Amino acid sequence: MIRVAVIGAGHWGPNLINNFSTSGRSEVRYVVDVDADRCAAVRERFPSVKTSSDLGVALEDDELDAVVIATPTQTHFELAHQALLAGKHVLVEKPLTDSSQTSLQLCQLAEKVGKVLMVGHVFLYNNAAQRVKRSIEEGELGRIYYLSMVRTNLGPIRVDVDAAWDLAAHDISLANFWLDSSPLSAAASGGGFINSGIADVVFATLRYPGDILVNLHASWLNPRKAREITVVGDQKMLTFDDTSAETPVRIYDKQVLAEQTHPEFVDSFSSFRMSVKEGKMEEPSIAKGEPLRNECEHFLDCIEGNAIPVSGGMEALSVVRVLEAISKSMATQGREVRVGSQ
Numbered sequence: 001m002i003r004v005a006v007i008g009a010g011h012w013g014p015n016l017i018n019n020f021s022t023s024g025r026s027e028v029r030y031v032v033d034v035d036a037d038r039c040a041a042v043r044e045r046f047p048s049v050k051t052s053s054d055l056g057v058a059l060e061d062d063e064l065d066a067v068v069i070a071t072p073t074q075t076h077f078e079l080a081h082q083a084l085l086a087g088k089h090v091l092v093e094k095p096l097t098d099s100s101q102t103s104l105q106l107c108q109l110a111e112k113v114g115k116v117l118m119v120g121h122v123f124l125y126n127n128a129a130q131r132v133k134r135s136i137e138e139g140e141l142g143r144i145y146y147l148s149m150v151r152t153n154l155g156p157i158r159v160d161v162d163a164a165w166d167l168a169a170h171d172i173s174l175a176n177f178w179l180d181s182s183p184l185s186a187a188a189s190g191g192g193f194i195n196s197g198i199a200d201v202v203f204a205t206l207r208y209p210g211d212i213l214v215n216l217h218a219s220w221l222n223p224r225k226a227r228e229i230t231v232v233g234d235q236k237m238l239t240f241d242d243t244s245a246e247t248p249v250r251i252y253d254k255q256v257l258a259e260q261t262h263p264e265f266v267d268s269f270s271s272f273r274m275s276v277k278e279g280k281m282e283e284p285s286i287a288k289g290e291p292l293r294n295e296c297e298h299f300l301d302c303i304e305g306n307a308i309p310v311s312g313g314m315e316a317l318s319v320v321r322v323l324e325a326i327s328k329s330m331a332t333q334g335r336e337v338r339v340g341s342q
């Protein structure tokens with residue numbers, strides 16, 4: 001049995017407590033939250049769990065294997081650092097920390113102490129997202145031109161981070177995973193309408209190697225819940241709608257064809273005729289699954305030494321670097337900013 005402490009029992013923490021309590025391979029021994037009411041709510045729902053406002057109580061338990069952190073982003077570094085130093089494996093909610101410098105520090109510490117550092121980029125554990133990765137990797141879509149990623153809803157409105165760090169973090173992790181790279185630059189604009197200085201809406205354009213463009217629209221100030229991703233390749237095109245339980249992925253046999261009509265005028269625009277192919281649309285069947293359950297099980301596999309984190313510290317550090325570039329670009333009226341690599 002892998003013994004776990006969950007830190008933070010607000011909106012998201014109870015989902016993690018539930019998964020690690022029901023896995024069959026793990027037990028939640030402690031829940032730590034600075035808010036006594038949250039601790040009381042946990043004891044009511046999970047009577048066998050010990051609660052505390054102090055992480056130190058859990059870390060002193062030599063039998064404790066892992067710490068799972070679901071607190072506001074600004075607290076991630078301190079809590080994860082403490083847990084790793086105490087020799088515990090760590091699963092921390094996204095984004096890893098609020099700076100690439102502290103994210104890198106955690107990666108280095110995890111390496112030094114030989115413990116798993118995994119980050120809750122839950123969309124990577126979504127079966128439909130895995131199917132999209134296969135389509136891209138196997139060349140079904142051909143050369144990728146661009147991705148459009150829309151993630152909107154009305155709320156929840158956060159005050160600890162802006163819409164990029166909260167919402168676009170998911171899309172950046174997906175784009176990096178699918179394209180197996182990270183962007184070279186970011187240009188972004190944001191608007192903070194509700195709380196000054198905290199963007200409720202962010203529009204960002206990322207440039208990936210190979211001239212691939214990724215456009216992000218992330219907002220918690222929108223009338224409609226949307227999780228809409230479009231991937232356009234030169235052979236086929238694909239949509240991924242995470243709000244659709246039955247058919248989240250659709251693959252369109254659509255493309256633009258260029259037929260050379262006057263081979264004698266090589267390289268001349270007028271020597272080609274463009275036409276569009278409107279082929280069939282396919283809805284691949286995708287096994288139903290619970291992404292958070294998959295994520296938690298993967299963390300346990302990693303602790304047992306049977307897997308390497310799909311969303312490990314280094315992958316999460318790449319996401320944080322992109323988020324930093326987006327923030328920097330927003331602060332400079334949308335200037336294109338290089339994504340850091342050091």
Ligand SMILES: NC(=O)c1ccc[n+]([C@@H]2O[C@H](COP(=O)([O-])OP(=O)(O)OC[C@H]3O[C@@H](n4cnc5c(N)ncnc54)[C@H](O)[C@@H]3O)[C@@H](O)[C@H]2O)c1
Binds near residue numbers: 034070073075120
């Ligand atoms: N993967 C997802 O889809 C997803 C969804 C929601 C939230 N999250 C992430 O989960 C994390 C928490 O988000 P939330 O919405 O649950 O926030 P929340 O504000 O609802 O809950 C945070 C909890 O942490 C507690 N807390 C704060 N500082 C603490 C500390 N130092 N020690 C112990 N407890 C502390 C608070 O009392 C609160 O109960 C964030 O990183 C967020 O990005 C991820």
